[in-house]
Amino acid sequence: MRSTGRLVGNCPHISGWDSAEGEERCRACGTRRFTGYGALRPPGLPVALTPSPRDQTRADRSAAHAIASTIRHRLNRWALSRAALCPAA
Structure with missing residues (x-):
């Protein structure tokens, strides 16, 4: 049997989020979410398209x-x- 992806628990993120430089991280499970696309974009591109x-x-x-x-x-x-x-x- 073969599976793809990874098995992840179901965290409701109730412990809150730590924010830093366009990124938030759940204090309990470590899940990251990006609040701005700047963290994903290479430098030198326009701010918004x-x-x-x-x-x-x-x-x-x-x-x-x-x-x-x-x-x-x-x-x-x-x-x-x-x-x-x-x-x-």
Whole structure:
């Protein structure tokens, strides 16, 4: 048997977070979360890249289309497999 990823406990992070330089760390489990992308970006890049409203709308529509087509494809597969398993009497 093979597994991917790592097994992690389910910490509710109730002990609080320590903050430093764009990063927060849970005091109990050590989970890190980044509060700013600066910790992940190489130096020398602009601080923020904001797409135009037109590009944001196009990206949203493209994502919605991809999700809808995936759902439609899965429903079609389910309907066809159901028809093959249970033919009409």
